[in-house]
Amino acid sequence: MSEPLRPLRRNEIRQQNEALICQAAEKVFAEAGFGGATMQLIADLAGLPKANLHYYFPTKEDLYRRVVQDIFEIWLHAAEAMDSAPGPVEGIGAYIEAKMEISRRHPDGSKVWAYEVMHGAPVIQDYLETTLRDWTSGRVRLIERWIAEGKMARVDPEHLLYMLWAATQHYADFGHQIATLNGQPLTDADWQRATDSVKTMILRGIGAV
Amino acid sequence: MSEPLRPLRRNEIRQQNEALICQAAEKVFAEAGFGGATMQLIADLAGLPKANLHYYFPTKEDLYRRVVQDIFEIWLHAAEAMDSAPGPVEGIGAYIEAKMEISRRHPDGSKVWAYEVMHGAPVIQDYLETTLRDWTSGRVRLIERWIAEGKMARVDPEHLLYMLWAATQHYADFGHQIATLNGQPLTDADWQRATDSVKTMILRGIGAV
DNA sequence: AATTTTCTTGACCACTTGGTCAGGCTATGA
C-alpha cells in the first residue's frame, strides 16, 4: 500500500513484487479457478502490467504452482502442534484450533488447494505422494500409539485424519454457504463457537476425555 | 452406448440427448471448473457436434446451472432418511449412509457443487437463500428436539450439520487425495470402513448411543 | 403426399486468452 520513499534494493523489488503477485493470484485463483482466472485480472488486482507478471512468473502455471505450494507449507507447519502433545486431547485439540485458524486467515489458499485436489492434483501430485504421504503415516503411527496407550477409543486413524481435514477446511471452502445460512459472515464469537463445536464433537467422537 | 435400431420418437431424442450432454458436462465441469471447461470438450465427450449442445442449452451457463441443480436435488432427496427416524442414531446414521453413498456414486456432481459454492455461488445463490436455508432450519429444529428429549448431547445443531456435510462430501471432493494416500482407489470394503468410521465418530461425538 | 416442426451440423465470427518481444528505464558495481 505505502509507497516507500527510498529507492528499493534489487532484492527488495523482486521479493515485494513476487509477494504482491502471489497475493493477488491467490485471490483470483480462489475466486475463478485455474481456468477461469486470467493473468490480466491478477495483474489488475496487483496493480502491475500483465507483462510484468510474466517477467517474474513465465507462465500462468508457474504462478499457480507457487500459490499451491505456499498453502501446503502453511498446513504442514500447523501440524507441528500435534507432535509435541502428551495425548489426543491436547494434540488433536491443538491441531483443530490451528487448522480452524488457518481456515479463517487463509480461506483463499484453502480454496485453491481444494480446487487443485478436486481436479486431480495435476500440479502437486508429487507432493501428495511424498511429503503428504510421509506426514500422514507419521501421524497415523502417533494416533495408533495413543490408542494402544488407552488414551482414546479404537478408531481408524486415516479416517480420523480425513475428518479433521474435512471439518476444518469446510469452514474455508464452504465459507460462503455458511455465511449465507448464517445470514452474515461469521463473527469472532461465531468462529469461537465453530472451533469449540468441532473440538467437542471430534474429541468426544474419538473417546478422548 | 447402445444404438437403438428403431427410429427414436421426438421426446426420446430430446430426453436422451439432454441426459447425454448433462452427463458429459458434469464430468468436464468437475475436472476443469466452469472457466476451464469448454463446450468443445463436453461435445466431444458426449459424441455430439458442438453446435448441437447449443441447440439444447443455449449458453454454457444454462448447461452448468442444470448440472448444479441436478446435484442439489439428489442431496435434498437424501435428507428424507433423517425425518422419519425416531432418534439421532437412526436418523443421523441413515443420513450419513445416504450421503456417503452419494459421494461414492456422484463424485463429479459433488465436485461441481463444491466448485460453485467455493466461487461464491454465482449461479445458485437463490437456492442457498431459500430452499437450503429452509431445509437447514427444519433440521435444526429436529436436532433441538432430540436434544430436548435427552436423545443426544447438547451440541450446536448448525455445526453438526456442517460436520456431516464436510465429513461425507470430503470423500467425493478430495477423493483423489484419499486414493493417493491409500495407494489406490477405495474398494467396496474401504468405503464400508469409511462409512462406519464416520458414523461411529459422529454418533459418539454427539453423545447418541 | 404435402407441410410443418423439430433436430443436426459445418462453417463462420467477434472477442479474449496466454504469452512474446523490443526497447526503454533503473539500480549496482567497478
Added chain:
DNA sequence: TCATAGCCTGACCAAGTGGTCAAGAAAATT
C-alpha cells in the same frame, strides 16, 4: 562516471473461446 545486469511495459500475435446461422435431414401432423 560508465557499463552492465536486472527490471519494466506497450504493442502485438497465434490459438482458442462461446456463440451464431443457414441450410439441410428427419420425424410428426395434416
